[in-house]
Amino acid sequence: MTRTRFHQGLDDLKQKLLTMGGMAEQAVERAVRAYQTGDGSVCQLVLRDEGKINAAEREVDELAIDLLAMQQPMAVDLRFIIACIKINADLERVGDQAVNIVERVMDLARHPKSSVNADIARMAALTISMVREALNAFLTADADLAQTVLERDDLVDNMNREIFEAADKAMTHSTETHRHALDTLLVARNLERVADHATNIAEDVIFWVRGADVRHHAQT
Amino acid sequence: MDEQSHISVENLNAWYGSTQALYNINLEIPPRHTTAIIGPSGCGKSTFVRCINRMHETLPNTRVAGKIQIADLDVYGKGVSPVWVRRRVGMVFQKANPFPTMSIYDNVAAGLKLNGFSNHGELDKIVERSLRQAALWDEVKDSLKKKSGASLSGGQQQRLCIARALAVEPDVLLMDEPASALDPISTAKIEDLIFDLKQQYTVVIVTHNMQQAARVAEYTAFFLMGNLVELDKTEKMFTKPSDKRTEDYITGRFG
Numbered sequence: 001m002t003r004t005r006f007h008q009g010l011d012d013l014k015q016k017l018l019t020m021g022g023m024a025e026q027a028v029e030r031a032v033r034a035y036q037t038g039d040g041s042v043c044q045l046v047l048r049d050e051g052k053i054n055a056a057e058r059e060v061d062e063l064a065i066d067l068l069a070m071q072q073p074m075a076v077d078l079r080f081i082i083a084c085i086k087i088n089a090d091l092e093r094v095g096d097q098a099v100n101i102v103e104r105v106m107d108l109a110r111h112p113k114s115s116v117n118a119d120i121a122r123m124a125a126l127t128i129s130m131v132r133e134a135l136n137a138f139l140t141a142d143a144d145l146a147q148t149v150l151e152r153d154d155l156v157d158n159m160n161r162e163i164f165e166a167a168d169k170a171m172t173h174s175t176e177t178h179r180h181a182l183d184t185l186l187v188a189r190n191l192e193r194v195a196d197h198a199t200n201i202a203e204d205v206i207f208w209v210r211g212a213d214v215r216h217h218a219q220t
Numbered sequence: 221m222d223e224q225s226h227i228s229v230e231n232l233n234a235w236y237g238s239t240q241a242l243y244n245i246n247l248e249i250p251p252r253h254t255t256a257i258i259g260p261s262g263c264g265k266s267t268f269v270r271c272i273n274r275m276h277e278t279l280p281n282t283r284v285a286g287k288i289q290i291a292d293l294d295v296y297g298k299g300v301s302p303v304w305v306r307r308r309v310g311m312v313f314q315k316a317n318p319f320p321t322m323s324i325y326d327n328v329a330a331g332l333k334l335n336g337f338s339n340h341g342e343l344d345k346i347v348e349r350s351l352r353q354a355a356l357w358d359e360v361k362d363s364l365k366k367k368s369g370a371s372l373s374g375g376q377q378q379r380l381c382i383a384r385a386l387a388v389e390p391d392v393l394l395m396d397e398p399a400s401a402l403d404p405i406s407t408a409k410i411e412d413l414i415f416d417l418k419q420q421y422t423v424v425i426v427t428h429n430m431q432q433a434a435r436v437a438e439y440t441a442f443f444l445m446g447n448l449v450e451l452d453k454t455e456k457m458f459t460k461p462s463d464k465r466t467e468d469y470i471t472g473r474f475g
Contacts (some may be wrong), residue, residue: 003471003472003473006472007473008474030251072430072431073471074430074459074470074471075457075458075459075461075470075471076471077467077471078458079459079460083424117363193257211459211460
């Protein structure tokens with residue numbers, strides 16, 4: 001009764017999702033690079049590739065639905081497919097956040113620079129590492145690694161709050177540069193959302209591997 | 221009333237000649253629920269249910285050791301009649317086996333008549349009630365005594381056999397792959413029926429179809445090579461089984 005075709009389908013699903021994960025991670029990296037360098041051509045790359053991520057999302061969903069309908073998976077396989085469907089939605093949203101960031105970067109270029117003291121580079125590095133490790137945890141079915149991703153979400157939230165305060169201060173200080181401060185604040189907000197998606201992905205990996213629901217600090 | 225149909229199995233072993241088919245089975249089957257028995261071919265699941273109503277011993281050179289208790293009834297107790305056990309524990313088989321020359325009515329009444337029941341007014345009521353419970357009444361009520369059991373479709377024949385088993389008012393209903401020879405619509409009717417029956421009976425169903433187990437049973441037991449691997453709530457068995465062997469079987473990684 002070994003189900004070769006079914007297991008091949010599960011492998012394909014994983015491969016497609018990892019490819020999509022790579023695209024989403026690259027989109028965030030490029031968006032952050034665009035923020036740091038102000039390079040408009042990098043912004044264009046992110047905007048160009050958004051459609052590819054959206055197409056990949058549909059493809060992953062279709063394959064997952066086919067497997068559910070045609071193969072009636074059970075136990076760990078059922079958990080895997082459910083996790084893939086959820087991770088898929090999170091990765092698509094990561095791609096959207098990258099687009100949001102480059103839109104801010106393009107806006108920043110048009111306005112005078114503010115004195116907002118925001119360590120976006122540090123926040124971005126942490127956020128991107130969370131996405132990468134959540135995807136590595138998915139690749140290797142490593143729930144322990146996924147757990148470490150969850151533990152970093154609070155750090156990103158704290159950085160976001162710090163940047164909020166800094167932007168508030170900068171806007172109070174100078175009304176002429178408030179637009180710049182506002183864009184910076186929104187970039188931080190977008191990065192914070194990316195970290196939330198990475199956290200969701202890590203939670204889904206734990207659900208798949210251990211069958212445990214750890215969302216919202218639930219104990220199982 | 222629930223205690224009437226609780227099944228308790230202790231150290232059950234069964235043999236066909238020198239071949240052991242069941243090894244030290246210990247489990248509790250909750251009353252008024254449906255429990256599915258799953259496992260690969262030859263794992264002992266049919267042997268197990270056939271031990272519950274002492275059908276196993278009807279084959280030559282078979283042997284059973286251990287204890288099965290159905291409420292106050294010690295199934296293998298000294299002096300306990302297998303006929304009495306089968307009166308308390310009805311059984312439905314994979315292939316519908318109505319008495320071919322008997323009318324629909326007589327098929328349902330056969331068990332009672334065999335036990336000397338002769339009150340015709342009461343018999344009519346029991347036949348109707350049993351056919352209604354088996355979701356067959358509306359389809360056969362106008363031809364009860366005119367048509368033979370064998371003239372019905374496969375799905376109807378299987379429901380007729382269920383009605384026949386219910387007519388003697390058992391506490392437990394055993395079903396050995398009752399829908400495996402039926403089309404999807406007949407299967408759906410049998411499954412709906414099983415779902416309703418558990419309100420009154422303890423149902424134990426052997427099935428090869430795991431989706432069927434998931435649809436009809438609150439509890440599922442997994443057997444492998446004559447051993448009980450685990451018994452748990454069906455929902456848990458099919459989403460997060462405790463034993464790796466169960467997971468490997470239900471996900472098709474061996475079998």
